[in-house]
Amino acid sequence: MQINDVVTAVAIKLHDTFGENYTIYTESIEQGFQEPAFFIALLEPNLKQVIGNRYHKTIPFDIHYFGTGNMDAHITADKLMCDMEYIQCLNGDLLRGTKMKANLIDNVMHFFVNYNMHVYKEKEAIPMMEELTIQSHVKGEDA
Template identity: 40%
Template sequence: MVNDIINGITIKIDSLFDDNAVTYTEGVEQDFQEPCFYVKLLRASQKQVLNNRYYLEHSFDVHYFPGTADKNAEMHDAASKLAGLEYITSGDSLKRGTRMSYEIVDGVLHYFVQYNYYAYLTKEEVERMQNISVHNGIGG
């Protein structure tokens, strides 16, 4: 499920940015090419609601490393475009991003977005005991 959301984010980033910015999901290498993105899962949680229905929360930080000399203007433009992450396609469903915000720290744009949704999670079927017999006797 998390990989489907990450794939949805990267596909959406590719559609929002016409230039050839590379998107990393496994960590930014030391000699990376700018401009580029790095999609990082910050936190994931699940809460059982009823039986096999769960509420899943996924918080992401999309890093943007600018590639021009006018870095601040480029990062603010990128943040405006990243607002398009409000809707992504994940697997076969549409997911809506919430709590979107951004900050610039040490020349890197950090765009935060959450994807929260309800899902039915299948449980592993446990083999049930067929029958039991109990013998309780007193005396001999």
């Protein structure tokens, strides 16, 4: 699963939760945007080998919420804590959000969430030899 698949799933979940009246940005925010709005910021994704070809992938987000004040931000944080626990990707995979937390900085509410998954990397196929001919000669025998 690609990072953009998860970004799309987050955007769809935000749209389903909050509706048409909220603008959702996944690229840089232009000046003069309309509130209320969300900006989905990818933090530092990481991939750690577990064993063999198995890896654990973490995709962390900071979802910025631009609203109409502190009370609005608090209500939105509560709603995000509940509704962003599970997101469904377009391929049907269900991802669970972990390490959720929110804080308010300079009138922008930041909601942090990680989406984790296990990844299996296929090994590159090594071409097999087509034919092998072995000739042997034992000392003392006539060939």
